[in-house]
Amino acid sequence: MIRLIPICSLLCLGLLLTLQPVCSQTKQLVYRESIEDFPNPERGFYIPFGTSTENFKPLDQAVLLKYRNEPQQTGKANYSFFCSLVYRAYRLERFKTAPITPEFLQNIQADFNTARSAGVKLILRFSYTDKTHSGDCPDEAKICPPYGDASKPVVLQHIAQLKPLWQKNSDVIAVLQMGFIGIWGENYYTDYFGDASMNHLGIVPDSSWQARNTVLSALLDALPRDRMVQVRTPQIKQRFVNGPQAPVTTPAMTARDAFRQSDKARIGFHNDCFLASADDYGTFYDYGNSSTKRGPANEVLRRYFEQESRFTAVGGETCDDAFSPQNDCAPAGRAEQEMAAMHYSYLNAGYNNNVNNDWQTGGCMAKIRRKLGYRFVLEQAILPSQVRAGQTLTCQINLKNVGYASPYNPRPVQLLLRHTTTGAVTVLASQADVRQWFSGPVNWQEDFRVPPGLKAGRYEVLVNLPDAHASLAHRPEYSIRLANETTWEAATGYNRLNHVVVVRP
Incomplete structure (x- = not known):
């Protein structure tokens, strides 16, 4: 009992x-508390290792062991850290209109084997492009179509191909990010799933929300039920759980629903622009539907995120230091406060270190290293x-x-x-x-x-x-x-x- x-x-x-x-x-x-920094599974700062079908680079066991066992610095970081998590991004540019080849599936299996040997776990994301091009288009960032992702039938075919690998190797999968849709797999600039930018309708119509929901449902089905899928924005979860017409005021999940292996309980979040702007570059924004226009929803979606994140996997990265001092250490900034309120388990150690380095010079990095996750x-x-x-x-x-x-x-x-x-x-x-x-x-x-x-x-x-x-x-x-x-x-x-x-x- x-x-x-x-x-x-x-x-x-x-x-x-x-x-x-x-x-x-x-x-x-x-017992006496220790303030020592040490690695623990499925939490902390991660190392990103992206690869692609054009130039596949396998994971290196010796490199992963070094990050796992000794405090490291990477790139332009001015801080060191232990690493039990590796972000593994696969870009499938050669397969936009074709099945994934057996050879590439074997490469992914080899990566799983390497991660297991090195004692780390993987954060997974699949996409089709990370390239943008500018031009005479209405988008404020001047990212113009065509964007270069894949159609829904192709995406679903690839998920079906990857399912046996994910099932077999779920022991070293920490979490899967939704990916697949749009540039970088961030579900925004997309040729096939409802372009929410001003290049097109400026909203995601109901049919596109339904198409996105079909992909997310396939991902949840492809993973064992004890593993979560992270989505890029809280509205993606709202409109999966409650349908394309779900308002931003949709109530968050409660403790009664948490950890029960339902689809609702298995959807977490990755915020890839943590404290980059007032709404984290559109993370907390309403992208509309066939009946409503797009518009700000920062406060209500932040409250939703805070409540949901108590029961789900949350991570991401910083992406821009323009929102300083808000993204700095206290008292000028609220970085630690935000991580605590939104229950962050991991962050990227490779990007953006203009932000991360400020936590080192500002004196709160040591606490963040220890407190990410549990x-x-x-x-x-x-x-x-x-x-x-x-x-x-x-x-x-x-x-x-x-x-x-x-x-x-x-x-x-x-x-x-x-x-x-x-x-x-x-x-x-x-x-x-x-x-x-x-x-x-x-x-x-x-x-x-x-x-x-x-x-x-x-x-x-x-x-x-x-x-x-x-x-x-x-x-x-x-x-x-x-x-x-x-x-x-x-x-x-x-x-x-x-x-x-x-x-x-």
Whole structure:
């Protein structure tokens, strides 16, 4: 049985335990927080590695291992970081009117193998072009058609081809970005899915929203149900879940709907112009439909994003330093405040470092490096000093999540008993869901049944948060490390509670 109880109740219970005779059977432990920066799975700054059908460059295991294991700087960055995430963008320019060739599919499989060997996970995006051309067109940015993406039948064919690869290699997929539509796969400048720029209608008509929804539905179907798809703007999700006529005031998802593997629960966001302007260059904007015009919707869509992002995968990149000082550190800027409110798990370390570098010189980069995504800190635990085989072991553990978000992919929570002499490990599986360990206090109390035949003796007590896939479950680099001193075991990926319990027959 698992119970979540308030901190005040835990403290009262701890006091009672010290006053009653049962105190000799329990021990209260207090832990020291670490401010060390270290890698943890599926969070933090990522390294972008784009490639294409014209000039395919495979992922390099040695390079990925270097980023994973040692603090690095990249490009024009003035800061160093660990990297457990790699952004892998595939540009399919040769296949705009043809199936993906078996050879290119094999190249993608090789990349998955390399990522797995290096101990990293991938953020995936597929597109058909990253080139723009100017001309005499109405668009304010002077990006003119034709844009060079692919038609809906071709996109759907490619998704069907990629589905077996995504299913087979979901263990090293952190998240898939919607991609496919428009220049850069950002779902804006598109020849086939409703050009919202002033080059065409200036809105996305209902038929184009429906076409986009068909693509997003195919992507959700192509991934295992425990993986999310990120969309470029919050309105894309609103009009997928509630249809092309959905208003920007559409209510956000609630906790009741979160993490249930429904399509609604599996759509997150990537903001590729974080704090670039008042509305992040159109991220928080209403692109209209067949019945309504385009127009500003910054405040209402930001509120929607903030509420949805508590339960979904959120990441992206900065793209322009023009919105300074708003995109700087506090007190002049609100970079950290925005990341916390919108539950960011990752950001690009390669772009735009005019913005990112300001966080280093402004003094908040160290905190951002630590807080992107989740960061769990043990505070105290009340654990039994002895227990009988076949009976109940009650663990009461207080943590805090000092990060901006909770983990977005499921993973087991385990209490481990490790024999101090033989080293044999007994796994006690928890009912806790680490995705619901949101920012702030995490109060974990649970009753575990000790196996009836467990050998009598002294056992270390540990916490293990391994990857959910059997292929990675015993890889320490894919396990979550708690941010405490003297608890992490690098060789096993376990977190020691620094306590020994005696198991009696």
